[in-house]
Structures are given as C-alpha cells and as structure tokens.
Amino acid sequence: MNAARPLPDRVRRIQAEMAERGIDATIVFKPENSFLLTGFNPIIYSHPVIAIVPAEGEPMMLVHALRDDHGRASAFVSDIRLYGAWSTKVTMGPNWLDALVSILGELGVASGRLALEEEFVPLQRYRQITERLSDADFVDASHFIDTVRLIKDPDQIEMARLAAKLADTGMDEAVRQIAQGVSEREISIQSMHAMNRYWTENLPDIEVADFGTLEGGAQNGLWTWTLVGDRMFFNCDNPTLRRPQRGEAVSVFIWANANGIHAENERTVAFGPLPDVNRRALDTILDIRETLRPMLRPGTRYADLFLATKAGLEKAGYPDNIPGRIGHGIGLGAHEHSSLDAKSELVLEPGMMFTLEPNLRVPGVCATQISDTILITDTGCEYLTQSRGGYIEV
Amino acid sequence: MNAARPLPDRVRRIQAEMAERGIDATIVFKPENSFLLTGFNPIIYSHPVIAIVPAEGEPMMLVHALRDDHGRASAFVSDIRLYGAWSTKVTMGPNWLDALVSILGELGVASGRLALEEEFVPLQRYRQITERLSDADFVDASHFIDTVRLIKDPDQIEMARLAAKLADTGMDEAVRQIAQGVSEREISIQSMHAMNRYWTENLPDIEVADFGTLEGGAQNGLWTWTLVGDRMFFNCDNPTLRRPQRGEAVSVFIWANANGIHAENERTVAFGPLPDVNRRALDTILDIRETLRPMLRPGTRYADLFLATKAGLEKAGYPDNIPGRIGHGIGLGAHEHSSLDAKSELVLEPGMMFTLEPNLRVPGVCATQISDTILITDTGCEYLTQSRGGYIEV
Structure with a gap:
C-alpha cells in the first residue's frame, strides 16, 4: 500500500459488514462504489473499473490497460491489475472476466461466498460471472455498501465543504443574474461559468468530473439549472430562454462536486414583490426550515423531520400538498x-450528509425550491452550503 | 398520438425486430433507450422512465407523477401513464412495478413474450419483474435495440448537425486559448462557455442535457477536456493547471449534444513547432485519415477501415502501436x-454515425488525438464536425 495514501475507514467498515455475512470477497462495478473503494474515476466507463475487496487487507483494482497510468496516479489502492489490449501494456487477459476469475483464484475465493451489487449489476454481466464461477455462492452487496456510504469519512467531508463552496459561488452569481432579468439559460450558464472560474483559480488539485453512464462520461459536474414562474411545475428541465416577469419566483438548482463528493444548493428568488399566494408559500417553507433546525443533531429520526414538516404544512393550510420526501x-x-420520508427508519448519526428540502408544490398555483446540504456532527449539524438564506428578493 | 409529433421510423424498426422474434412487448429502462422510443429525458432518473413498446401501435410511457407535466410537454408519444405519489396527481399505483403489471394486463400480454434490456437491467429489477410476471417468457432486447440505434432517423441527423456545430464552436475557442499558452483548465472552461453561449444565442428550442446515472443527472452535456504533453498517456483526465511548453502537443476533446444526440470533435494542436518524433506521429495519422476518406461510403466494412489504418501504421514504422479500435x-x-475494429462484421449503411479516430500512442514518446463525427449518406459521407483539420500549429 502506498504509504502516502492511507486506506480510508470505509474500507474497514465494508469488511466489517462482509465479516458479519461470511463474505470472502466483494466485487464492485458501480462507478460511485468502485471510486469509493479505490479512489479512481476514469470518467469514461465503457471499460469497467472493478474494485475487489477481500475479507482482509487492501482492495485491488482491475482496469483496462489504457487506464493504467491514470489509475496509478489517482487511486489510493496500490494493487492495480490490467485487462484488455492497449499499445505495449502487459495484461492479465483479453477481458475483465478472465482477469477477475484469475484474481479470485489467486485470493483462494473462487468457490467462496462472493458479493455483487444486485441493484446495479446488469443481468447479462451477472450471468457471465455466475457461469464462470459456478462453485461460488453469490449474495447482495448493494445494501451494505449503501449503509456504509451513509457515514462520510474525513476525506469526504473535506471535499463536501469544497463542493458546497463551489455551489455557493454559483448561487451568488445566479442571484446577480436574476436581478438583471435575464433568461433561465443566461442565469444558468453564467452561474456554471462562475463555478468553473472559482475551480480554476482556487482548487488546483480538485477534480470536478462526475460519474457517467456506460455510454459516456460526465467530464464536468458543476451544474446550474433554473425554472422561472410556472415552469416550476416541471420540477426539473433544461433551461430555456424564458425570462422572469416582475412578481414571478425564480428557482435555481445547483449541483457541484469536489473529487466526486456532491453538494446541492437550491434557492427560490423573488423577482420583485411576489403575489400573496406565492409569498405565503415561501414564508411557510422558511418557517418550517427554522422549526427543523434544532432537530438536526444525532439521535433525531429521518421520519421525525418529515413528520414535523407535514405538521407545519397542515397547520399552514396545505394538507393536500405533502411531498413524498423532504430530502435525500x-x-x-x-x-x-x-x-427523508415517513417510512424511514434511519436515525441521524455524526458523518451523515443529506439535503434538507421541505418544499411546496400547489399545481398551477405556487411552488418553492430551497435546499441546503447538511452534515451531522457530534453535537449538532453544519450547514455546508452557506449562501444567503431566508426570503430573497431582487 | 399527437398529430404534431409523428412517430419516428425507429419505432417501426423496433417493432419489425420484435415481430421476427415473436415478442409481444418490449419494456425499456435504459435512459438512452427510453428517450429513443418516447422523446422524453427527465434528466434525473432516480424514478425510472419506462417505455413499453407493443407489437403494433404507439409506445406507451410510464413515469413518476412528478414528471407528468414535463413528460407531456416533451414526449412524442401521447399515451403517458403515472406511478407514485406527488401532490394531487392521480396515478396507476404506488410504484412502477404495480403500474407496469397493470399496463401489460391491459395490453393482454402479461403471459406473453416480453423483452428486457439484459445488458442494462440490474439483477434486482429483473427479479422483481420476473417474479410478478411469472407466466411470461423473457428474452433480451439490448441487442436488437442497439442494432436499430445504428441507423439514425432524419430527426436525429438534424440534431447531430447542431451538436457538431456546438462542438466546432468549442474547438475554435479551445484553439484560440491554446495560442495564449493558458492551462488545460482555462482552455477547457473557456471552450465550454463558448459552447454554452452559442447554445443560448442560437438554439432556443434545443436541450443539451445528457443521460445521467441513477444517482444523479447530467444537466449540461457540453464538455471540453484537454491533455497537455505527456499527460496524453492518461488518455482521459479532468483538466489540470498544466500549461503547454513550446514544442508540446495539446489534445482537446469535445463532446456536445443537441436533444440527446452527440457529436465528438478532437484535435491535437502543436504549441510551437513540434520535435520530429511528435511531428512524424501526427503526419502519419493525418496521412492515414486521407487514405480512409474515400472508403467512407455504403458497402465498406468497419473492419476494412481498421485494417487500412493498421497497414498505414505498420508501413510508417509503428507495428507495435496498433490501437484496439479506430472509432465507435x-x-x-x-x-x-x-x-471500428478488426473483428467487426458491420458494413457501412446510409444513416450510420460514428467517430473516425485512428490514433497513435507510443508510451512515453508521442501521442495523437484526432476525431471527427461522420455520417454515412446514400453516396458517401458527411463530416458533421467541420472545424479546421490537418496540421494545426499555434
């Protein structure tokens, strides 16, 4: 193991979950999860990156030969294996499956208990693996990996603060643009460019690529989108040339990331004084946010945050407009x-990160979109996103 | 069916593939494929969008209730069904599975032959579906959908030309930035901003969102990345603050899209005169591109394009540096x-679109990265990307 890159605690926590279930190795394909356990995001995933987590010791990383140099420069794991053919690189086999079977043989677990991400691994790939490893016993990894991901390690929290700073920078610029009365698209592209400028000028060692699909890759994940007035009832859309009229609300949505860790910042901004029906919706949501604030500490249940929101909306006269959840x-x-919904059995713990976004949609009437990224600490919480809150009118 | 939005030919071609295989309905989950067959990209896919293609007639679209308004505004299909709970919307059931089972019952195919994308559908989802529809016979859809996707319809070709224009705009700006000697990151963010400006000023009705993962979404898919000098041996990386020195090559990679259809434009630019070893690599690749040009017409095999490249590299003294493929x-x-590789059995047909990118990597020595997006026409081809080619020195 590279001495300069100690293994993060999440590897130990994954192995503790594996020990409880008698799992000999976990084979990880989902880009977010292979990054979690190796530190490498190749950006383009048409050739899979596979993390192999043994019961003890450092995870191994299996990548296509063309990702060798990049992988070695980025990963926190040191045992990196290659498949495929690229230039003069020497590899373990022509494809990932042959190489994976060799590695599991080397670990002595080819007929052991192996965990795969059942919520992610496509049927075809599952069949390929189980046919080649017909003596092994396969169990699900998705659920325990998700559980481990609930708690962020210190390296991830440090990145979340940077992502939040990027998102705040984008929001500040968006609010300045809204004040000029420009279009959804102009607000969005100026906000994204402001984040890119901040990244270029202040974060030399940080990557802002996101995790893409198998048919592409997200080279830059600093994103702003904007919905003006009744366009809010689309909930999400690519920005258009629609400009706000005086008295309309403008909702700005921002996702930023630093080395793969995301922050979300959303604000609904009044473009001039709002009609009463819209103002009352915003004020209701801002009041509910204040009610929730002291509950943001270890020990509170997710469901209690939801139920407090539901009670607040009912009291304010919106019993028919309870959202399905108030964060994620x-x-x-x-x-x-x-x-964060009524059914959740989760209880807040230090290191948990989520969005807090109780919001209102009264179809055709009014809508709000306010969200902050929250970290639970030992004694309470830290609002990672810190751009101006409360009622914002420009 | 909405008379203003005729069904594209690809629906008929999917149904022809289904008829050959005796398939009663194809159930489509992959974002690229559900968009292909409905015209709707919700951007965020945490709630799946499902296209249900019956043996005859218009596809149906099943979406979460919160996507109702957006879906109706975007899709070319008119039969849109809802699941889940959101505000006051009336839905077919609390989750997509219940709604899907109802729809298949309504179509009278719940015990028929159903096709699923085996290369995409996760094991868990496959199990949920096959357990609920235990009388049905399940076959693969991935392969025939991919085959249909090889040929682009006129609406897609129109979008590809716009995507290529966006990519060319980004490349022109990148070359201007390289001439200033700025960093990879500065080149990249100015190029992306130039594409966003072009989009805002010239393409009012076009969306540039891409297809994201289940954990996020790609709000803006106008992407530029840049690798300077020996950083090319990473093949792909997030841009850094590295600036070119005189005599280094700078490779610029651009992906753009218009309403989901992509174009790729890549150029290797000399920052001042290159050392002979690098110049010879570039000239070799440029010569090979000229050799391939007259072969770009219906009837040529993919493999022949690869083999002509291989022959050119061997003749120029690079027999150990044959790439795995020369386009996709x-x-x-x-x-x-x-x-585009040695094993391919594909033959060029009108409507096919691919990247043409024979390139060289001699590890530690030299590298090139030139790619254009090509459309095969009835009589030859159209270079969709049209920014300056040949040897570029700034």
Missing part, C-alpha cells in the same frame, strides 16, 4: 439512496 | 456500442 442522502451521488 | 458508434451515447 448526498455524497458520491447527488441523489444517494436514503430518503 | 455515436448518437444518444457519446460512445455507442459499435467499434
């Missing part, structure tokens, strides 16, 4: 798996 | 499934 986990995904 | 399909994916 965030980290290597902008939308990680946990939901 | 492009369309709704920046990297679609087909590869």
Whole structure:
C-alpha cells in the first residue's frame, strides 16, 4: 500500500459488514462504489473499473490497460491489475472476466461466498460471472455498501465543504443574474461559468468530473439549472430562454462536486414583490426550515423531520400538498439512496450528509425550491452550503 | 398520438425486430433507450422512465407523477401513464412495478413474450419483474435495440448537425486559448462557455442535457477536456493547471449534444513547432485519415477501415502501436456500442454515425488525438464536425 495514501475507514467498515455475512470477497462495478473503494474515476466507463475487496487487507483494482497510468496516479489502492489490449501494456487477459476469475483464484475465493451489487449489476454481466464461477455462492452487496456510504469519512467531508463552496459561488452569481432579468439559460450558464472560474483559480488539485453512464462520461459536474414562474411545475428541465416577469419566483438548482463528493444548493428568488399566494408559500417553507433546525443533531429520526414538516404544512393550510420526501442522502451521488420520508427508519448519526428540502408544490398555483446540504456532527449539524438564506428578493 | 409529433421510423424498426422474434412487448429502462422510443429525458432518473413498446401501435410511457407535466410537454408519444405519489396527481399505483403489471394486463400480454434490456437491467429489477410476471417468457432486447440505434432517423441527423456545430464552436475557442499558452483548465472552461453561449444565442428550442446515472443527472452535456504533453498517456483526465511548453502537443476533446444526440470533435494542436518524433506521429495519422476518406461510403466494412489504418501504421514504422479500435458508434451515447475494429462484421449503411479516430500512442514518446463525427449518406459521407483539420500549429 502506498504509504502516502492511507486506506480510508470505509474500507474497514465494508469488511466489517462482509465479516458479519461470511463474505470472502466483494466485487464492485458501480462507478460511485468502485471510486469509493479505490479512489479512481476514469470518467469514461465503457471499460469497467472493478474494485475487489477481500475479507482482509487492501482492495485491488482491475482496469483496462489504457487506464493504467491514470489509475496509478489517482487511486489510493496500490494493487492495480490490467485487462484488455492497449499499445505495449502487459495484461492479465483479453477481458475483465478472465482477469477477475484469475484474481479470485489467486485470493483462494473462487468457490467462496462472493458479493455483487444486485441493484446495479446488469443481468447479462451477472450471468457471465455466475457461469464462470459456478462453485461460488453469490449474495447482495448493494445494501451494505449503501449503509456504509451513509457515514462520510474525513476525506469526504473535506471535499463536501469544497463542493458546497463551489455551489455557493454559483448561487451568488445566479442571484446577480436574476436581478438583471435575464433568461433561465443566461442565469444558468453564467452561474456554471462562475463555478468553473472559482475551480480554476482556487482548487488546483480538485477534480470536478462526475460519474457517467456506460455510454459516456460526465467530464464536468458543476451544474446550474433554473425554472422561472410556472415552469416550476416541471420540477426539473433544461433551461430555456424564458425570462422572469416582475412578481414571478425564480428557482435555481445547483449541483457541484469536489473529487466526486456532491453538494446541492437550491434557492427560490423573488423577482420583485411576489403575489400573496406565492409569498405565503415561501414564508411557510422558511418557517418550517427554522422549526427543523434544532432537530438536526444525532439521535433525531429521518421520519421525525418529515413528520414535523407535514405538521407545519397542515397547520399552514396545505394538507393536500405533502411531498413524498423532504430530502435525500448526498455524497458520491447527488441523489444517494436514503430518503427523508415517513417510512424511514434511519436515525441521524455524526458523518451523515443529506439535503434538507421541505418544499411546496400547489399545481398551477405556487411552488418553492430551497435546499441546503447538511452534515451531522457530534453535537449538532453544519450547514455546508452557506449562501444567503431566508426570503430573497431582487 | 399527437398529430404534431409523428412517430419516428425507429419505432417501426423496433417493432419489425420484435415481430421476427415473436415478442409481444418490449419494456425499456435504459435512459438512452427510453428517450429513443418516447422523446422524453427527465434528466434525473432516480424514478425510472419506462417505455413499453407493443407489437403494433404507439409506445406507451410510464413515469413518476412528478414528471407528468414535463413528460407531456416533451414526449412524442401521447399515451403517458403515472406511478407514485406527488401532490394531487392521480396515478396507476404506488410504484412502477404495480403500474407496469397493470399496463401489460391491459395490453393482454402479461403471459406473453416480453423483452428486457439484459445488458442494462440490474439483477434486482429483473427479479422483481420476473417474479410478478411469472407466466411470461423473457428474452433480451439490448441487442436488437442497439442494432436499430445504428441507423439514425432524419430527426436525429438534424440534431447531430447542431451538436457538431456546438462542438466546432468549442474547438475554435479551445484553439484560440491554446495560442495564449493558458492551462488545460482555462482552455477547457473557456471552450465550454463558448459552447454554452452559442447554445443560448442560437438554439432556443434545443436541450443539451445528457443521460445521467441513477444517482444523479447530467444537466449540461457540453464538455471540453484537454491533455497537455505527456499527460496524453492518461488518455482521459479532468483538466489540470498544466500549461503547454513550446514544442508540446495539446489534445482537446469535445463532446456536445443537441436533444440527446452527440457529436465528438478532437484535435491535437502543436504549441510551437513540434520535435520530429511528435511531428512524424501526427503526419502519419493525418496521412492515414486521407487514405480512409474515400472508403467512407455504403458497402465498406468497419473492419476494412481498421485494417487500412493498421497497414498505414505498420508501413510508417509503428507495428507495435496498433490501437484496439479506430472509432465507435455515436448518437444518444457519446460512445455507442459499435467499434471500428478488426473483428467487426458491420458494413457501412446510409444513416450510420460514428467517430473516425485512428490514433497513435507510443508510451512515453508521442501521442495523437484526432476525431471527427461522420455520417454515412446514400453516396458517401458527411463530416458533421467541420472545424479546421490537418496540421494545426499555434
């Protein structure tokens, strides 16, 4: 193991989950998860990056030969194996499956208990693996990896603060643009450019690539989008040339990331004084946010945050407009798996990160979109996003 | 069906593939593919968008209730069904699985032959579906959908030309930035901003969102990245603050898209005169590109393009540096499934789109990165990307 890059605690926590289940090795394909356990994001995933986590010791990383130099420069693991053919590189086999089978043989676990991400691994790949390793016993890895991801390690928290600073920078610029009365698209592209400028000028060693699909890759994940007035009822859309009229609300959505860890910052900004019906919706949500603030500490249940929001909306006269959830986990995904909803059994713990976004949609009438990225600390919480809150009118 | 939005030919071609295989319905989850068959990209896919293609007639679209308004505004299909709970929307059931089972029952195919994308559908989802539809017979859809995607419809070709224009705009700005001797990151962010400005000023009705993962979404897919000098041996990386020295090559990579259809434009630019070893590599590749040009017409085999490249590299003294492939399909994916390699059995047909990128990597010595997006026409080809080619020195 590279002495300069100690293994993060999440590797130990994954291995503790594996020990509980008698798992000999976990084979990880999902880009967010292979990054979690190796530190390498190749950006383009048409050739899979596979993390192999043994019961003890450092994870191994299996990559296509063309990712060799990049992988060695980025990963916190040191045992990097190659597959495929590229230039003069020597590899373990023509494809990832042959190389994976060799590695599992070398570890002595080819007929052991192996964990795969059942929520991610496509049927075809699952069949290829289980046919070649017909003596092994396969169990699910998705659920325990998601559980481990709920708690962020110190290296991830440091990145989350930088991502939040990027998002705040984008929000400040968006609010300046809204004040000029320009279009959704102009607000969005100026906000993204402001984040890119901040990245270029202040964060020399940070990457802002995101995790892409198998058919592409997200080279730059500093994103702003904007919905003006009744366009809010689309909930999400690519920005258009629509400009706000005086008295309309403008909602700005920002996702930023630093070395793969995300922050979300969303604000609804009044472009001139709002009609009463819209102002009351915003004030209701801002009041609810204040009610929730002292609850943001270890020991509070996710469900209690949801129920306090529901009570606040009912009291304010919106019993028919209760959202399905009021936030979600965030980290290597902008939308990680946990939901702040009525059914959740999760309890806040130090190191948890999520978005806090109780919001209102009264179809055709009014809508709000306010979200901050929250970190739970030993004694309470830290608002990672810190741009101006409260009622904002320009 | 909305009369203003005729069904594209690809729906008919999917149904022809289904008829050959006796398939009663194809159930489509992969974002690129559900967009292909409905015209709707919600950008955020944490709630799946499902296209259901019956043996005859219009596809149906099943979306979460919160995507109702957006979906109706974007899709070319008119039969849109809802699941989940959101505000006051009335839905078919609390989750997509219940709704899907109802729809298949309504179509009378719940015990028929159903096709699923085996290269994409995760094991867990496959199990959920096959357990609920235990009388159905399941077959693969990935392969025939990929085959249909090889040929682009006129609406997609129109978008590809716009995407290529965006990519060319980004490349022109990147070359101007390189001439100033600025960093990889500065080149990249100015190039992306130039594309965003072009989009804002010239393409009012076009979306540039890409297809994201289940944990996020790619709000803006106008991407430039840059590798200076020996950083080329990483093949792909997030841009750094590295600036070119006189005599170094700078490679610029651009992906753009218009309504989901991608173009790729890549150039290797000399920052001042290059040392002979680098110049010879570039000249070799430029010569090979000229050799390939007259072969770009219906009837040529993918493999012949690869073999002509291999012969050119061998003749020029690079027999140990033959790449694995010299291009790939492009369309709704920046990297679609087909590869221009020795093993391919594909033959060029009108409507095919791919990148043409024979390139050299001699590890530690020299590298090139030149790529254009090519459309095969009835009589030959159209270079969709049209920015300056040949040897470029600034």
